[in-house]
Amino acid sequence: MRKLFAAFLFCFATAAAxxxxxxxxxxxxxxxxxxxxxxxxxxxxxxxxxAIVRADLERSGLFRPLEVPVANPPLTEASGVNYAExxxxxxxxxxxxxxxxRPDGRFExxxxxxxxxxxxxxxxxxxxxxxxxxxxxxHRIADFVYEKLTGEKGxxxxxxxxxxxxxxxxxxxxxxxxxxxEETALASFEPIISPAxxxxxxxxxxxxxxNKKPVVYVHSLADGKRQVAANFKGSNSAxxxxxxxxxxxxxxSRDGGSQIFSVSPDGSNVRRLTQSAGIDTEPVFSPDGQTLxxxxxxxxxxxxxxxxxxxxxxxxxxxxxxYNVSPRISPDGRLLAFIARNGGKFQVATMDLANRQxxxxxxxxxxxxxxxxxxxxxxxxxxxxxxxxxxxxxSSDGRIKxxxxxSAGDVREPAWGPYIK
Amino acid sequence: xxAIWIAVFTAGLAACSSSPTEQAPAGVEDRTSGTAKPDxxxxxxxxxxxxxxxxxxxxxxxxxxxxxxxxxxxxxxxxYDIKDQYKPLVEAHARYLRDNPGRKMLVQxxxxxxxxxxxxxxxxxxxxxxxxxxxxxxxxxxxxVESVSLGExxxxxxxxxxxxxxxxRRSDVLYQGEY
Numbered sequence: 001m002r003k004l005f006a007a008f009l010f011c012f013a014t015a016a017a018x019x020x021x022x023x024x025x026x027x028x029x030x031x032x033x034x035x036x037x038x039x040x041x042x043x044x045x046x047x048x049x050x051a052i053v054r055a056d057l058e059r060s061g062l063f064r065p066l067e068v069p070v071a072n073p074p075l076t077e078a079s080g081v082n083y084a085e086x087x088x089x090x091x092x093x094x095x096x097x098x099x100x101x102r103p104d105g106r107f108e109x110x111x112x113x114x115x116x117x118x119x120x121x122x123x124x125x126x127x128x129x130x131x132x133x134x135x136x137x138x139h140r141i142a143d144f145v146y147e148k149l150t151g152e153k154g155x156x157x158x159x160x161x162x163x164x165x166x167x168x169x170x171x172x173x174x175x176x177x178x179x180x181x182e183e184t185a186l187a188s189f190e191p192i193i194s195p196a197x198x199x200x201x202x203x204x205x206x207x208x209x210x211n212k213k214p215v216v217y218v219h220s221l222a223d224g225k226r227q228v229a230a231n232f233k234g235s236n237s238a239x240x241x242x243x244x245x246x247x248x249x250x251x252x253s254r255d256g257g258s259q260i261f262s263v264s265p266d267g268s269n270v271r272r273l274t275q276s277a278g279i280d281t282e283p284v285f286s287p288d289g290q291t292l293x294x295x296x297x298x299x300x301x302x303x304x305x306x307x308x309x310x311x312x313x314x315x316x317x318x319x320x321x322x323y324n325v326s327p328r329i330s331p332d333g334r335l336l337a338f339i340a341r342n343g344g345k346f347q348v349a350t351m352d353l354a355n356r357q358x359x360x361x362x363x364x365x366x367x368x369x370x371x372x373x374x375x376x377x378x379x380x381x382x383x384x385x386x387x388x389x390x391x392x393x394x395s396s397d398g399r400i401k402x403x404x405x406x407s408a409g410d411v412r413e414p415a416w417g418p419y420i421k
Numbered sequence: 422x423x424a425i426w427i428a429v430f431t432a433g434l435a436a437c438s439s440s441p442t443e444q445a446p447a448g449v450e451d452r453t454s455g456t457a458k459p460d461x462x463x464x465x466x467x468x469x470x471x472x473x474x475x476x477x478x479x480x481x482x483x484x485x486x487x488x489x490x491x492x493x494x495x496x497x498x499x500x501y502d503i504k505d506q507y508k509p510l511v512e513a514h515a516r517y518l519r520d521n522p523g524r525k526m527l528v529q530x531x532x533x534x535x536x537x538x539x540x541x542x543x544x545x546x547x548x549x550x551x552x553x554x555x556x557x558x559x560x561x562x563x564x565x566v567e568s569v570s571l572g573e574x575x576x577x578x579x580x581x582x583x584x585x586x587x588x589x590r591r592s593d594v595l596y597q598g599e600y
Contacts, residue, residue, distance in 0.1 A: 191574035193538050207542075212527065212600045213569035214542060235546050235570045238539045251543065253570070256550060258543035279543040295540055302540060325537040339537060346536065368537060387581075413538070 031064040032149055035091040039111070040074035040098040045134045049099060049109060052138035056156040056178060057145060060377075061400030066091055074098075077112040077124055086116045093149055097124070097141070106130055109137050113145055122148050135181060155373045159417040160380060161185075161195040161204055162391060166409035172206060174221065177373075177416070179404050185221055194369075196239050196248075197417045198265075204415075205229060205239035205248055205265070216250055218265045229267050240284045242309070249273070249283035249292055249309075260294055262310075273311040285309060286329050293317065293327040293336065304338055318351070320358060326369060330376040335396060337361075337370040337379050348381050350396060361398040371416045372396070382412040481521070484596050488513040494552060496590040498533075501547045503555060511552060514594055515559030518566070525597040526561075528552045528568040531575060533586035538572055545570030552592045 034057060042048040057063035066089060071079075076098040086094055097111030112124035125144060129137045136157060143154030155177055164171045170192045175182035186192060190209040197204060202221060207214045214237045216230040230236035234253035241248055248265060251258045258281045260274040273292070274280040279302075282295040286309075293306045296314070301322040307314040318324035323341035330337070333353070340349040340358075345365035351358045366384040373380070378393045378400070385392075385403070389410035393402040404411075483489060494507040503511060518524060530549030532541040549568035556566050578585035 191571075193572075193574065209571065209574060213529070213567075213571075233567050235542055237542045251539070253543075253546045253550070253568075258546055279540070279547070281543045282537065282539045295537070302536075323536065325540050341536070 031062060032092050033064045033066055033090055034093040034095070034145070034149075035066045035068050035086060035089065035116075036095045037068050037071070037075040037097075039096075039109070040076045041101075042099045044099060044101055044107070045131065047134060047138075049097065049134060049138045049141065050095070052135060052178075053095065053142045053145070056139060056142035056154075059178065059402060060146065060154075060156075061395065061402075062146075062150060077110045081114050081116075081121075083114075083116055083119045086114075091116050093122075093145070095141075095145060102128070107134075109141075111141055113148055135176065139176065139178075152377065153375045153419065155375050155377070155416075155419070157420055158374055159201070159420075161197065161415045161417065162382075162411055163192050163195070163413040164409045164411050165191075165389070172204070172219075174417075185219060185224070193413050194238055195413060195415045196241055197415055198241050199243055199245045199418055201418045201420060203265070205241065207237045207239065216248070216263075218248075227266050229265055230261075230263055230270075231267070238281050238283060242285050243287055243289040249285065249294075251281035251283065260292070271311075274307070274314070282326055284327050284329060287331055287333045293329060295325045295327065304336070317353075324349075328370050328372055328379075330372050330396065331374055332376055335376070337372065337396070339367055339370065348379060348394060350379075359398060361394045361396075362392075362401075364392070369413055369415075371414055373416050374419045378402075378416075380414045380416045382414055480596070480598055481524070484517065489517055492594050494548075494592045494594075495587065496548060496592075498586075498590070500590075501544075501551050503551060508555075511555050512559055515556045515561050518556060518562070519560035522562065522565070524565065526556070526566050527595045527597070527600050528556075528566060529575075529593045529595065529600075530568065530570045531577075531589055531591045531593070532573050533589045534573045534576065534581070535586070536573075538574070541572035542570045545572045548590075548592045552594065 036050050036054045039049045042050060054065045058065050075096045077096050079096055081094065094114040094116055095111055100108045102108055106128055108126060108128055110124065110126040113122040115122050127137050139157035142156040146154030158177045159174055160177055161172065161174050164173055168189055170188050171184045172186040172192050172195060173182045173184050188208060188210050193207045195204050195206040204219045204221065206217060208217055214235045215228060216236045216239045218227045218229045229239065229248055230250050230252060232252055232254035236250060236252055238251040239248045247262050250261055250263055252261045258279045259272060260280045260283045262271045262273055263269060276296060276298045278297045280294055280296045283292050285292055290309055291306050292309050293304060295302055296305050299316060302325050303316055304318040304324050304327045305314040305316050321340055321342065324338050326339045328337045336351040336353055338349055339346050346367050348361045348367045348370050349358055350361060364383040368382045371380045376396060378395050380391060380393045383390060383392050389412045391404040391411050391414050488510060491510045494503055518526060528549040530545030532544045549570055553566045553568040557563060576589045578588040
């Protein structure tokens with residue numbers, strides 16, 4: 001019994017010693033040239049604002065930030081714009097802004113976005129924030145610019161979850177989408193896998209081995225409270241949230257074999273959804289909540305199937321090869337991302353669900369755990385580079401690639417969180 | 422700090438004593454120290470717990486000697502059946518469980534590192550259930566044996582080649598008090 005203490009768990013906030021850094025290794029063909037002027041007064045903040053906005057937009061692979069000459073006096077959102085001059089610098093868009101300290105110790109951040117090609121003011125926003133909210137504010141500005149210029153919502157202010165292994169220690173961490181500001185939600189001497197964000201972004205479901213077997217927990221991030229969602233005899237794993245947050249689909253072996261069940265987040269209302277003689281696992285809901293995709297070996301090899309979310313007859317979805325696993329559905333419901341084994345390589349692939357066209361997106365060979373960004377543009381995944389677990393991201397059209405590396409330890413099991421409401 | 426120990430201890434007890442289809446209570450651990458609030462820089466004091474060198478208490482010495490001391494069954498790639506060479510091992514443990522109806526066992530199935538972590542949980546489960554099935558056929562009772570899977574998460578060998586993988590495609594049998 002004393003060995004149970006090895007599974008002693010605790011929560012705490014970490015220093016920013018081992019931050020994820022992101023390297024873009026591919027980019028879109030037509031990147032929007034954009035000038036982001038230094039914000040007047042941003043020197044009052046440790047990291048400023050404009051540099052974070054610039055880094056966010058550049059990392060997306062859709063923007064090409066331009067050098068901006070030093071202006072005196074510094075440009076602000078209220079400065080006039082010399083469109084002709086910016087056109088000669090070949091900027092298509094321009095951001096100008098300012099940071100001002102308020103008497104209450106907080107700051108006011110204002111900015112405006114300009115369309116240089118059309119010579120138009122695309123409006124802006126003013127935020128009141130504490131010093132600690134500077135990064136969040138910068139991500140929100142980047143989201144604003146991204147949405148105005150690309151027409152789709154930005155994901156710079158969303159968060160990601162992942163597991164870091166250092167020696168025999170496992171930490172479930174949460175970071176900004178750019179890898180900064182990471183915090184540890186759970187630390188354990190036993191493995192943690194399969195984190196899944198609740199649709200409101202307040203809770204994570206995951207599998208922890210702290211009781212020497214896989215058990216599904218639901219963890220409230222704000223207060224660290226945990227509930228056991230599934231701890232039956234046998235193995236309990238693969239949690240997936242229904243889009244309305246009311247229940248989880250999980251894989252349980254309580255009746256023998258691995259079968260898919262529906263369970264409430266507090267562990268009540270358990271209902272079996274599949275009845276096969278083989279393995280059924282890795283359930284995931286379609287965004288409309290109507291369909292469950294899952295992995296099964298019922299046809300003799302590991303393939304992806306789908307069935308009505310309440311259970312019922314399953315249809316096979318993947319047919320090429322003998323190992324297609326870990327299904328995920330894009331937020332618009334059109335694309336299936338999964339892991340395909342090709343030769344000895346495990347790679348991220350997508351299938352267009354309308355015409356079943358399949359595309360391999362990566363050239364790595366140990367890919368796992370794909371996860372769509374909430375706007376569907378990028379897919380986050382775990383892979384191995386130089387013998388170490390790293391996170392990487394690829395655009396769902398395969399064109400843009402990013403590598404996220406941590407200074408120490410193995411990183412795995414990424415999950416991209418929802419939009420922050 | 423004491424409240425945490427009690428919570429962990431209680432959760433552990435609940436897990437150990439759960440009957441076949443009964444779910445351990447959906448307990449809520451109240452750990453007031455931990456938060457995921459942004460901008461928190463204070464760290465909770467962490468009680469250091471030394472779990473090295475803990476002896477197994479109350480163990481029957483019989484399970485530490487002879488064939489009962491053998492606890493691992495290894496598998497070929499994509500195989501789940503117990504090879505002939507491991508049958509005497511399973512038979513001995515089945516006999517012991519039959520003769521000691523108060524003893525309980527956990528069978529942990531494991532896989533090598535290749536492929537999906539979750540799918541590997543299911544493959545490891547297939548291995549441990551194969552062992553459990555044979556134990557039951559040979560006289561152990563259903564309520565004495567729990568089969569679970571650790572998938573690829575607890576490799577015995579950390580290497581990335583067939584030598585390591587063959588060590589990791591494995592079922593381990595543990596008696597209550599050993600896990």
